[in-house]
Every structure is written in structure tokens, then in C-alpha cells.
Amino acid sequence: xxxVAETRMTVVLSSHxxxxxxxxCDWLVVLNRGHVQISGEVDELLAAHRMLxxxxxxxxxxxxxxxxxxxxxxxxxxxxxxxxxxxTPSHDPRWRASCVSLEELVLAYLRHPDATALPRxxxxxx
Numbered sequence: 001x002x003x004v005a006e007t008r009m010t011v012v013l014s015s016h017x018x019x020x021x022x023x024x025c026d027w028l029v030v031l032n033r034g035h036v037q038i039s040g041e042v043d044e045l046l047a048a049h050r051m052l053x054x055x056x057x058x059x060x061x062x063x064x065x066x067x068x069x070x071x072x073x074x075x076x077x078x079x080x081x082x083x084x085x086x087x088t089p090s091h092d093p094r095w096r097a098s099c100v101s102l103e104e105l106v107l108a109y110l111r112h113p114d115a116t117a118l119p120r121x122x123x124x125x126x
Contacts, residue, residue, distance in 0.1 A: 018103045028102070030109050038109050038117040042102060045117065049105055052080040054095035062095070069115045070108040081108045083117060 004011055015021055021028070028045060030038045038045065049069070052062060059071065059078035067083040081100060109115055 018106045022102050028106070030106055032110055032113050037113065037115070038105075040117065045105060046100060046102065048083055048085055048117075049100045050082055050084045050097040051100050051104070052078075052082055052084075052095055052097055054078060054092070058092070058094070067115070069112055081105070 003009070013021070013025060026042055028038065028040065028042050029036060054062075054077070056073045056076050056078040059073060059080060062068065062080060062082065063071065068080050069083065070081040072079045081104065084097070109117075
């Protein structure tokens, strides 16, 4: 790997073990059901996603404003993994935003194949 770093060579590493990728990769591509689901620089992807924890009764309002990748509700609390851009989506003090790990990000996308961080291609008919 030292030679790779010195020459700025590109290496493609494929793994099902996300922990192997954490300190190794600077670009992530997640393939799910044969399609690219998410792709981008790891630091940018992590910065653009937040784990939001707050009142379950307000979760639908958050989901209406920003893309929610995963939504877990138990009783009165909701935990949302959301693509927030680089900011925090809610100034409501009842919501807490925390950083997302690479493993949380990858697993959330894999569990929700319809979620994507890529624009969907336009379908054309002939």
C-alpha cells in the first residue's frame, strides 16, 4: 500500500466486510441488486448524512423535508438516518443530530435498495 500512496495509483478493492474499508478507502461505490446505489468520496458522503434522534410524532415532518434512508421508531422515539447535506435539517431542540459511521451508512443503504444518493436516470420510451 505504500507504493500505491507514493504513486497515487488507483486500486479497486471489493469487500463485503465494511470494517476493512473504513481506513483504507477514499471513494465508495455501493452496488445493490446490480445497480450503483451510492457513490462518492467517503468523507463527503459521511458529512452529508446524519443520524437524527427525536420525537416519533415529528419524524414524518422531517421525512417530508429531507431524504430519509432509514427510519426506526420505537414508542415515542425515532431514529432517522438522513441525507442532510452539510447542515442539520432541524433547529428543533428536541432533535439530536450525530455523525454516521461508514458501516452505518453502507448498511442503511443496503437494507433499503430504493434509497439512493444518485439521481435516477430518466426513463425514455420509444
